Amino acid sequence: MTPPPNSIGSRNVAVIGAGAAGLVAARELRREGHTVTAYERQKQVGGLWVYTPNVEPDSLNIDPDRTIVHSSIYQSLRTNLPRECMGYSDFPFVTRPDDESRDPRRYPDHREVMRYLQDFAKEFEIEEMIRFETEVLRVEPAAENSREWRVQFRSSNGVTGEDIFDAVVVCNGHFTEPRLAHIPGIESWTGKQIHSHNYRVPDPFKDQVVIVIGNQSSGSDISRDIATLAKEVHIAAKSDAYENESSIYSNLHIHPTIDRVYSDGSVVFQDGKVVFADAIVHCTGYKYCFPFLETNGYVTVEDNRVGPLYKHVFPPALAPGLSFIGLPSMALQFFMFEIQSKWVASVISGPVNLPSEDKMMEDVIAFYAKLKSLGIPKRFTHFLTDPQWTPMFEKLKPHEAVLISQSEYFNWIAEQCGCSSIERWREEQYNIAIKKDEDTFRDDWDDDDQLIQEAYRDFAKFKPTKVCCST
Numbered sequence: 004m005t006p007p008p009n010s011i012g013s014r015n016v017a018v019i020g021a022g023a024a025g026l027v028a029a030r031e032l033r034r035e036g037h038t039v040t041a042y043e044r045q046k047q048v049g050g051l052w053v054y055t056p057n058v059e060p061d062s063l064n065i066d067p068d069r070t071i072v073h074s075s076i077y078q079s080l081r082t083n084l085p086r087e088c089m090g091y092s093d094f095p096f097v098t099r100p101d102d103e104s105r106d107p108r109r110y111p112d113h114r115e116v117m118r119y120l121q122d123f124a125k126e127f128e129i130e131e132m133i134r135f136e137t138e139v140l141r142v143e144p145a146a147e148n149s150r151e152w153r154v155q156f157r158s159s160n161g162v163t164g165e166d167i168f169d170a171v172v173v174c175n176g177h178f179t180e181p182r183l184a185h186i187p188g189i190e191s192w193t194g195k196q197i198h199s200h201n202y203r204v205p206d207p208f209k210d211q212v213v214i215v216i217g218n219q220s221s222g223s224d225i226s227r228d229i230a231t232l233a234k235e236v237h238i239a240a241k242s243d244a245y246e247n248e249s250s251i252y253s254n255l256h257i258h259p260t261i262d263r264v265y266s267d268g269s270v271v272f273q274d275g276k277v278v279f280a281d282a283i284v285h286c287t288g289y290k291y292c293f294p295f296l297e298t299n300g301y302v303t304v305e306d307n308r309v310g311p312l313y314k315h316v317f318p319p320a321l322a323p324g325l326s327f328i329g330l331p332s333m334a335l336q337f338f339m340f341e342i343q344s345k346w347v348a349s350v351i352s353g354p355v356n357l358p359s360e361d362k363m364m365e366d367v368i369a370f371y372a373k374l375k376s377l378g379i380p381k382r383f384t385h386f387l388t389d390p391q392w393t394p395m396f397e398k399l400k401p402h403e404a405v406l407i408s409q410s411e412y413f414n415w416i417a418e419q420c421g422c423s424s425i426e427r428w429r430e431e432q433y434n435i436a437i438k439k440d441e442d443t444f445r446d447d448w449d450d451d452d453q454l455i456q457e458a459y460r461d462f463a464k465f466k467p468t469k470v471c472c473s474t
């Protein structure tokens with residue numbers, strides 16, 4: 004059979020990063036018959052889930068020459084999703100009663116996620132494909148008009164080198180480069196400031212008055228963590244989602260966003276209320292960042308839009324040689340990494356075709372135009388979520404929801420590569436979980452027993468000895 008025009012067969016493929024995305028990408032690429040080399044600058048697999056008490060010296064991460072600490076995980080972190088829906092589809096994230104050191108909770112701590120990823124890497128013998136302590140410095144086309152890619156790297160002993168690949172799959176994560184919101188007057192505000200990337204424990208905030216900016220997952224968790232020791236914690240939030248909510252922390256207060264701050268330490272909120280604070284914790288999210296990528300300006304990051312990318316994965320002019328796994332946020336991450344990886348692996352080897360470059364570009368342009376017409380800023384380009392669960396998208400009409408709905412996205416990819424899409428129970432568990440934000444949601448749930456049963460019925464297909472009921 005004549006290979007399709009954009010097929011390059013079973014090839015040599017580089018994967019950058021061995022976090023949850025890189026691990027499953029390496030597995031899917033090898034399953035498809037490719038030869039895989041994964042570069043990982045840390046000593047071990049796990050990416051973001053490799054907890055470290057170390058933080059960057061520059062607490063707002065502004066200095067471009069600072070030493071990067073990859074992880075943004077704080078000590079008390081527990082997952083914000085139930086374990087059943089969080090795992091990869093064919094390697095259930097179940098409890099391990101055979102090992103007392105494991106966390107059996109349904110919303111386990113970060114160590115348990117790390118152990119799960121280590122188990123996954125071991126089960127599928129992924130480590131043999133990884134070059135640890137090897138940082139990728141540059142990724143670029145090997146020559147003008149070449150379909151090959153040059154990867155330059157430096158190992159921890161300072162040795163540099165380069166390899167040539169047929170394709171590069173970028174899985175470097177996007178929770179390391181902080182994003183800061185501008186606050187009028189902040190230049191003269193004299194209190195302490197940190198970004199959540201550098202938050203680990205509440206101790207430095209003992210007896211202090213602390214402002215936490217942002218009430219998404221990290222802001223919500225960190226404010227409660229700090230409230231255990233601080234005198235007062237004031238959350239500055241865009242949405243009024245928590246306004247009527249009661250919290251077990253009487254020292255936790257919710258406000259609208261900050262209007263401005265002053266050199267006397269005062270913080271004035273949009274409703275005119277004033278708080279004199281010791282510290283501000285910026286839980287304002289992260290920026291996409293690919294310092295190693297050189298595409299002659301073809302792939303750019305503009306107001307957190309990485310583009311042009313066909314379906315958040317392939318840059319039309321460089322596909323299938325360059326691809327990105329894991330860019331969409333606000334979605335079921337591990338499942339998404341897995342299904343995107345299956346698509347990339349099968350496109351690189353050829354059985355699955357991409358449209359022509361022009362057609363992909365048309366699709367991208369139409370997508371951007373649609374976002375614009377709906378008034379959705381560029382920085383939400385990679386938000387993959389159902390608008391009905393996301394206050395900022397609430398004004399969209401149901402037919403517009405498809406634009407950014409994760410299930411539509413997963414179904415579309417599944418159709419491309421002939422694999423299964425998201426299971427009903429997984430999607431429903433996710434939809435229930437992301438609406439929860441009360442203090443106790445991780446330990447007090449009784450609304451999805453039926454879905455748990457469905458999940459465990461599905462899990463029985465895989466490694467039955469390891470599948471036990473969640474406690």
Ligand code: FAD
Nearest residue numbers: 020022023024043044050051082083138139175176178329
């Ligand atoms: P990462 O885990 O960041 O891995 C990227 C890897 O690339 C790293 O190992 C890094 O060292 C490596 N790397 C980067 N640059 C280079 C380079 N130049 N050379 C070599 N190696 C490089 N998701 C959930 O599903 N459930 C949760 O409960 C959850 N909680 C979260 C809590 C926080 C605070 C944050 C920030 C995110 C959370 N997430 C959660 C989302 C989480 O990011 C994803 O689940 C997932 O772990 C990201 O995987 P990744 O592989 O894309 O990125």
